[in-house]
Amino acid sequence: MEINKGIVCSTSTADIKIGEETELRRGPWTIEEDITLINYIENHGEGRWNSLARSSGLNRTGKSCRLRWLNYLRPDVRRGNITLEEQLLILELHSRFGNRWSKIAQHLPGRTDNEIKNYWRTRVQKHAKQLKCDVNSKQFKDVMYHLWIPRLLERIQTNSTVPEPVNGQHEQSPGCSSSDSVVTRSSSPLTSDCFPVEGFNVVGGASTGGDQIHEAEYRSLAGYSDRGLLDFEEWDMGGNLWNVEDIWF
DNA sequence: AAGATCCGCAACCGCTCCGAC
DNA sequence: GGTCGGAGCGGTTGCGGATCT
Structure with missing residues (x-):
């Protein structure tokens, strides 16, 4: 699967802590995270975003995963100028x-x-x-x-x-x-x-x-x-x- | 060349809806 | 009928690049 262009590779992603151990990542997605998400969805399908977020190993919220997939990583997303x-x-x-x-x-x-x-x-x-x-x-x-x-x-x-x-x-x-x-x-x-x-x-x-x-x-x-x-x-x-x-x- | 300002866009937040129990 | 969690939506924010001064 082709990854859409323009993936942000950031080191400035902020983390928020929940409890003592879990850290939820926020901010721009890295290439590694995108690939993880794509691979997971290829194998398991999309939906049930919260459990996807937990099971995939992405320290992201389900919401964040859903948004990233729907707005950016989906293969049919059309990018470029509005005609x-x-x-x-x-x-x-x-x-x-x-x-x-x-x-x-x-x-x-x-x-x-x-x-x-x-x-x-x-x-x-x-x-x-x-x-x-x-x-x-x-x-x-x-x-x-x-x-x-x-x-x-x-x-x-x-x-x-x-x-x-x-x-x-x-x-x-x-x-x-x-x-x-x-x-x-x-x-x-x-x-x-x-x-x-x-x-x-x-x-x-x-x-x-x-x-x-x-x-x-x-x-x-x-x-x-x-x-x-x-x-x-x-x-x-x-x-x-x-x-x-x-x-x- | 450098700082200031503007602009576009990705991502987050808060809320609502809906279905399962 | 009430509660809870998941999903989706619209509004907003903040960052980074482009443009201006």
């Missing part, structure tokens, strides 16, 4: 589920709830902060739906027409086949059907009524210029892409 499509999915799923990270992670094969949570906090909340509004506020959501998401779609569309790089196989997560998560890109603005958020109306979209959003207003709010949304332009858009048909809304 444009994944960004779209996260934005959409967050609007649907809120901070239910594990729920969101279920729709992003190979991504962990911890990774998505970190992504949201470090990237999305940062932009909300720059806009001086709450990430859950209507203002922020409006900016997101009218500017950032369409911008993401534009970039996806652009990337999908660009010739593939030499080694540029589209990366598709295990279990995320084009048949079970199909979306056809709409040429119309995103509608509240796509992003069913209360109180959100789309100018030019399907919904009508008051409290509509005007693009110029939000260009101003979000620092959007003719060359694009300044902040999102700086987002890491690297990584391979799925086929646009594979994006699921």
Whole structure:
């Protein structure tokens, strides 16, 4: 079994004592600990983490073992940059589920709830902060739906027409086949059907009524210029892409 | 070059849920 | 129905690398 890259080899792991003899290790995992955990799970399977922690000889809590395995050592853990499509999915799923990270992670094969949570906090909340509004506020959501998401779609569309790089196989997560998560890109603005958020109306979209959003207003709010949304332009858009048909809304 | 600051991420903590007894 | 332990979840922290001054 291949060990995921980036294993921390630390000598600074703190220990905590329980009683006189048992010392529970804390902090970064060492390569030796990772190998021990992997070997144990290969032989005995995962689950029953507390007994696993005791039986494996790891002086770690069951919780710590579980977290290390699920977030890092599992063979199907997908690492690397969050793709444009994944960004779209996260934005959409967050609007649907809120901070239910594990729920969101279920729709992003190979991504962990911890990774998505970190992504949201470090990237999305940062932009909300720059806009001086709450990430859950209507203002922020409006900016997101009218500017950032369409911008993401534009970039996806652009990337999908660009010739593939030499080694540029589209990366598709295990279990995320084009048949079970199909979306056809709409040429119309995103509608509240796509992003069913209360109180959100789309100018030019399907919904009508008051409290509509005007693009110029939000260009101003979000620092959007003719060359694009300044902040999102700086987002890491690297990584391979799925086929646009594979994006699921 | 060096110190300060920022940022991303792995890991921990506290809480809740759930099943077994 | 109450208790206990295991599992899972979301929030938070702290470290290390990157960037800025």
